[in-house]
Amino acid sequence: xxxxxxxxxxxxxxxxxxxxxxxxxxxxxxxxxxxxxxxxxxxxxxxxxxxxxxxxxxxxxxxx
Numbered sequence: 001x002x003x004x005x006x007x008x009x010x011x012x013x014x015x016x017x018x019x020x021x022x023x024x025x026x027x028x029x030x031x032x033x034x035x036x037x038x039x040x041x042x043x044x045x046x047x048x049x050x051x052x053x054x055x056x057x058x059x060x061x062x063x064x
Contacts, residue, residue, distance in 0.1 A: 004037040008053050014038060015046035023050070027057050 009028040012020050020028075030053050034041065041049075 001035060002037050004034045005031055006034060006038050008032050008049070011041065011046050011049060012037060015041060015043050016050065019047075019050060023054070024057070027053050030057075 007028065008030040009020075012023065012028065013033060029037070032049060040043070
């Protein structure tokens, strides 16, 4: 099994560059662990990862 860790920014720029301006720096700097690597992702996968990352960062913001 191939596992790759990439920044969310890499996923966004490769698959959904139109989303880049809408994400915060701390979201873009998030480490994402991908089974099968970035080349196995499709646009729908990227959108799901972006949605989850935003959700996680908003949850952290509420806790502080």
